[in-house]
Structures are given as C-alpha cells and as structure tokens.
Amino acid sequence: MCGVSGCYLLEGDEAGVYNYLILHANQHRGQESAGICVYDGLRLVGKKGMGLVTEVFERRDLRELSGPVGIGHVRYSTTGASEPINAQPFKVGYSGGELALAHNGDIVNSGELRRRLVSEGHAFVSKTDSEVIARLLALELTETDDVFEAFERVMEELVGAYSLTIVTSSGDLIAVRDPWGFRPLCLGWDERGYFVSSETVGLDVLDVEEWRELDRGEVVWIREGELESRIIRRERPAVCMFEYVYFARPDSIIEGRCVYACRKRMGRRLAEEAPAECDVVVPVPDSGRTAALGYAERLGVPMEEGLIKNRYVGRTFIMPEQEERVRSIRIKLNPIRELVEGRSVAVVDDSIVRGNTSRQIVEMLRDAGAESIHVRIASPPIVSPCYYGIDMATKEELIAADKDIPEIRNEIAADSLAYLSLEGLVDAIGLKRSQLCVGCLTGEYPTPVPLPDEE
Numbered sequence: 001m002c003g004v005s006g007c008y009l010l011e012g013d014e015a016g017v018y019n020y021l022i023l024h025a026n027q028h029r030g031q032e033s034a035g036i037c038v039y040d041g042l043r044l045v046g047k048k049g050m051g052l053v054t055e056v057f058e059r060r061d062l063r064e065l066s067g068p069v070g071i072g073h074v075r076y077s078t079t080g081a082s083e084p085i086n087a088q089p090f091k092v093g094y095s096g097g098e099l100a101l102a103h104n105g106d107i108v109n110s111g112e113l114r115r116r117l118v119s120e121g122h123a124f125v126s127k128t129d130s131e132v133i134a135r136l137l138a139l140e141l142t143e144t145d146d147v148f149e150a151f152e153r154v155m156e157e158l159v160g161a162y163s164l165t166i167v168t169s170s171g172d173l174i175a176v177r178d179p180w181g182f183r184p185l186c187l188g189w190d191e192r193g194y195f196v197s198s199e200t201v202g203l204d205v206l207d208v209e210e211w212r213e214l215d216r217g218e219v220v221w222i223r224e225g226e227l228e229s230r231i232i233r234r235e236r237p238a239v240c241m242f243e244y245v246y247f248a249r250p251d252s253i254i255e256g257r258c259v260y261a262c263r264k265r266m267g268r269r270l271a272e273e274a275p276a277e278c279d280v281v282v283p284v285p286d287s288g289r290t291a292a293l294g295y296a297e298r299l300g301v302p303m304e305e306g307l308i309k310n311r312y313v314g315r316t317f318i319m320p321e322q323e324e325r326v327r328s329i330r331i332k333l334n335p336i337r338e339l340v341e342g343r344s345v346a347v348v349d350d351s352i353v354r355g356n357t358s359r360q361i362v363e364m365l366r367d368a369g370a371e372s373i374h375v376r377i378a379s380p381p382i383v384s385p386c387y388y389g390i391d392m393a394t395k396e397e398l399i400a401a402d403k404d405i406p407e408i409r410n411e412i413a414a415d416s417l418a419y420l421s422l423e424g425l426v427d428a429i430g431l432k433r434s435q436l437c438v439g440c441l442t443g444e445y446p447t448p449v450p451l452p453d454e455e
Contacts (some may be wrong), residue, residue: 006196016065036071105161181216267294276420341369
C-alpha cells in the first residue's frame, strides 16, 4: 500500500506543488518516505526522503521542483525495507532518455523477474519490486517508442498489483492500472491540465470536478498536451476488499462506491449479525468510527468517543516493525474513564490483523472501569497473507490463521467477540464477490502466489 500522484499541466510549471498537494491528501497510504520527480523542460529532477510529505519537502524544494509534468509517491513498505534507498520515484535510463516511476502494489513474481534481469547483467540499486517494473519498462522502451506496445509486453511479465505513474525525460506522463485492478487509481482534468491520484481525495484537494477511475489493464499516455488511453490486458476483477474496510480515506470513491457509505453499511450489517448487550458503542479511531456509527444506529445505542487518538501518531498497522507497533498503540490511544466506567461497552474496529491493538484496547478499557467489553469487527477474520501490497506477508503474523474466534477472544481478553460475515462484507461493499480480492479472508487468490518455501 502506497500512494501515487501525477500531473501534466497545459500551462505553467507548478507540477511539484500539485504533486505535493495530491500526496498530502494520500498521506494515509504511506508514512515512511515521500518523493516527487518532475520534468523541468530539459530533464528529470527530483527529491525524495524519509518521513511525511511535510517533513521531506520545504517551500524552497517545491520552487526547485518546477516544471509542467511530474509524479509523486508516499511509501508504506511491503517489498524492500524502510530505507532511503527504497524511497520512490525510481529513475532509470534507457536508449530514449530517462523515466521515473512511482508504484502502489506488490508484484507476486518480482523475485523471479529480478533474478532473470540480474542474470542478464542488470544492476539494481534497491530491494523493491518497483525497480523491477521500472527496469522492465526501460528495456521495452529501448526496443520501441510506443508506450502502449511496451506495456503489452510488460503486462505479459508482471503478476500482481501495480497502479503506476510515470514521467519521462521527453515530458510524457503515463498512468497505469494492473489487469486485475487491485489498487485504486483515478484521473482528473480541467483547463489546467491532467491529474492522477491513488484516491479521489487527491483530486478533491485540487477542486478537480471532471474525473474518472482508470479501468483495469488501462494505460493512459499524455504527450504534447493530448491524452490517449488504451486497455492493454484484462483479467478477472479483483478490487482489494481491504481498501473499503481500512485503507482508503472514507471520503474517497472506489469503483463508484463511497467508502464512507460502505463502512457504515458494514456496521449496520454487523449489528444485525452480532448485536451486543451494551450501554455504549465505542469506535476504535479512526478507521473503526464509521462502522461504529452504523452499528450504534442499528442497535439504537449511543456512540461515544470513548477512545481518544493522539493526532501526532501515525497509523500503527502500517508501521514497519512489530515492536514499534506495540509501543505506539499506548501512545496513540487513551480512554475517557467517565464514558466507560461501570458500563457495558461494545468496541467496534475495522479488523484484527495481529491482535496487538485489540488486546491493549481491551486492557485499557478494563483499567478505565468498563464492566464488560464486547469486541465487534466490521470484517471477517484475516486468515491468509496478502501478496498484493498489504504488510501481512506471513501466516505467523495473523492471529486468526491458527486460532478460532473463541481462542482469539481469550487472547484479547474480551467478554465477547464477533466478526462480520464474508457475505455481509460483500453486500455492504456493493460489488459482487467475484469482483473483489478476498484472498486474505479465504486463502483463495486471483493470481498464482508463491509456495510457502518461496515466500
């Protein structure tokens, strides 16, 4: 999970500023590093570094990143450690010049492709699968100057999730969504030019009213002020259900569905499937709040902000190290004793992945005097790894992989525990199950995945 951006201006040279704003709106998709690369009229120039968008870029950086075309990236690492060398966009050379690439997703067969490229004499500077894509594309563009033709061959090679923005040293902007459509990507336009963002909120911040989502397998190529689009390859649709459950901002639209409305329906359906005898519903901020609202409304029980979030701590689930996650939960959340003391509390969260957050929340609420604690989860148990860009790569990390619901309830020390059913989740999202990737919930994936000894 990362965030990507792109900008092609018909007039002016503020591509750096526009990408900065789009990235800021997509900051929830990655908080480890940020980068922007622009075409300044002659060449590609960029800056990237570790930290949030506001920490990496200062006003003078944006003045220096001037040009009509550019891309950006915020990173959350799944392939490749959280290190400066793995920050994006990646810049590589080819016979026609240079390209810089930003990638959201994970390539299932990146190890195999990397080994082949290395055997052919290609040197890598990072450990990421994103560099594999960049080098594959550079190879194809050495053979042809037709971007669509190049991606016909690249898409034959790549298996997995990839939403991409690319800028070339000839001033072209390219946006690509993989043939399964795992990750979101949208395109907006107005009199200023064309804009690309992982989520629609990146277009909202620019007040772009005309927009659409890229289709799966679509390549958008913008050059000399003109946009051309082509669907290169189509596979079965496989939109990641976790975008709706947790990752996307609630004010985003994915596959025509408002994420906020989907989450509220998840909460209502959860209340129908697993009502709790409770005095108050308490959401786990922030991603559990919308589902908790639906849950409370359906039960006719008040929802109270019984857990207060420290706004200066990032999203603990996407922190790269386990010890850092555990430590950050206590720093991140604090209960309000007056709201929970002596009361039966239903705690609504979006998911349980490793169990760290749920265990400590239950402990905090008991310490604050809650009489009983009923945990309700607005998605089914996560039992299998994700191979498409979410940092839950091994079964050992997943509390539901080898424990049933009563065992998980004991593990987190709750009085009761219930999850939303898979049928309820699919109904709440409003897409068909065949249009979603639910591999982490079922162990059944839309593409071939590595065998256990290959992971």
